[in-house]
Amino acid sequence: MSGGDRIATPAERVAAVERALTDEGRIEAGTLDGLAASAEQQFDWHNGARVVAKAWTDPTYKARLLADGTKACAELGFEGPQGEYIVVLENTPTLHNAVVCTQCSCTAWPVLGLPPDWYKAPAYRARLVRAPRGVLAEMGVELAADVRVRITDTTAETRFLVLPLRPAGTEDWSEEALAAIVTRESMIGVALLTV
Amino acid sequence: MSGGDRIATPAERVAAVERALTDEGRIEAGTLDGLAASAEQQFDWHNGARVVAKAWTDPTYKARLLADGTKACAELGFEGPQGEYIVVLENTPTLHNAVVCTQCSCTAWPVLGLPPDWYKAPAYRARLVRAPRGVLAEMGVELAADVRVRITDTTAETRFLVLPLRPAGTEDWSEEALAAIVTRESMIGVALLTV
């Protein structure tokens, strides 16, 4: 190799690729930063929180969401890459869902945002399917023994959103107030919501 | 940790352990080098070459070797750790054996010596069981299609020695001359012998 013994840092590697693509006229200066900024704006887990809050407060929307997640998310403007086919997994008092991607780190970007580091780390990808209830308990999700635990591994093109249980004590809350208490972790299924 | 951010090199780690054991009176200076030197002398693959050459030239020894490898190796003085139960795998014109340890790197030390680096590396441990004939061909062992290939994975306490095919053209060779052409690789099954 012409680069000598030292391994370039990831930052140096991106810079070299960007420079070479710019030199060859494939991109313009700022192209990559521009794409990164729009991705950061477009793929936001607060979108998912709005979907959840609407489903909690509007039974007909909830029915549409469970019947066709893709279309119901698009109703609110949440669509695009990694959101071409969204299935919503409803948590109930007797069934708890959580989502993982053991093979890479597939996630429903339009509603969950780009996935957080813990979701992409080997520990989560390896362990959740091996000991579903145990790993969830370790992460703070303590479930009664009669609650069934179902882990969904994102191995094909469907992307999943967990519809968490609406916490008790929020019966008269507005949709906006509800959206503010929904966390990304609850929509992946590794946290329970309380108020 | 009290050691700061830098990771000690393996050499530094051994030195620290040796120093601590010496300080506490568990060992004397030179104990580890002494053990290493005697291991290097005791565990020598040339011992296996002597076993093979004797089996090629002495049919009754060969029969004893195949019936009880441990005892037949001990007859020549080759015994000790990782040689408590040795089974000899005879290569024939229709069966080729090769040995691996996928889980760690178990080897019949008294007759094969401490294992070489390639035997202990992930590539060999991972690949041989997945594509026996293909990996052997890649390593230079080209076998006719009608030769059965049998890989033995050293997963328990039995240790294996491959008895290679005696090369054509050595019919009148002495046991000593034969021992000199036996290679460690041939006794693991990843090389064929020719003269």
Next chain:
Amino acid sequence: MNGIHDLGGMEGFGAIDVESDEPTFHEGWQGRAFALNMLGIGILRAYNADEYRHAVERMAPAHYLGASYYERMLTGATTLLVEKGVLDLATLESIAGATIPLARAVADVVEDEIVEPAAASFAVGDRVRVRGVQFRGHTRVPRYVRGKTGVVLHVAPAFGHPDTSAHGFAARSEPTYHVEFEATELWGEDDLAGESVVVDLWESYLEAPQ
């Protein structure tokens, strides 16, 4: 391939560390690495998403485990831009003044090794078994469900078959099935009763149980 990426069920990785209020990107280069891959797939159209996933899987295993997600993404994207002739490795290393590690070459798989399209279709409630065949190239059958039997929960629309798409073989599409496996079936431990794992599998990965 039985690659290092196929982590489901592996043990020894330690605790799961959740960072609260995590930013999308922790460092500027991570956003640019993400953008580079979007560019390579969506704008330059130099490679597809299945080729991308396979390029990441082809990283040397120790490199894969030691790298962050965005370093893996960067390595996959850079590898493919070089393999497809868009960029030249020597030029990149000359710019960086250092070595740029790429993923390993694609295995010499041939189209015949891809299992034929499925003869059978399945419906919600059907019991199905994951076929035992193991493709040496890109595939989306996790090791931990091979040979295991489960029940179809949902039938998704046809999507491009990744084993063919990642290797440039004749394109084909198949429905995928969300198949629920009891954890006791997967791991043989009775105390996992009441726990299950759903895996999303292309039709030709499945067969009717005997």
Next chain:
Amino acid sequence: MNGIHDLGGMEGFGAIDVESDEPTFHEGWQGRAFALNMLGIGILRAYNADEYRHAVERMAPAHYLGASYYERMLTGATTLLVEKGVLDLATLESIAGATIPLARAVADVVEDEIVEPAAASFAVGDRVRVRGVQFRGHTRVPRYVRGKTGVVLHVAPAFGHPDTSAHGFAARSEPTYHVEFEATELWGEDDLAGESVVVDLWESYLEAPQ
């Protein structure tokens, strides 16, 4: 445990590089690392060989793959000398003036998780199936033969059962069986006909096929 050490059948590791006329030790510290482990097992009797293997398996996976054999041996031995109270990690790091990486802690396995001693014995020529149960601690059942069926080639004498021995549970011994599996059974590929893999398995790892 389904650990990183269980490499059989994994792909993506590249070429096998055979060095000709390789020395026993390439560097002085390697011989001393080997000697340290001999000392720990055979002279200090601080731990046994099964505990040693498990300590190596408990290394962080990225460390395991990045380390040479003798660094793995050194890490296993040092971890056990510290865990058994023979040495103190802070003292070692103070001597070294740097961090000394150890393996991860043993999983909190309990004796009940060990499968009961086998009810059945087998003879040469018998067909046997590897049980599907997966122990989270040390075990010597490779992942790639779980649930697979083979034929007994040889019955070896009783040896200590590693799953119990590595965790300090009540000692027991069982014969081990050299079981031959057709490669087609293991990997589902027809073109592997005429190739087989023999795995040496303790009796309680096996059952009679249904």
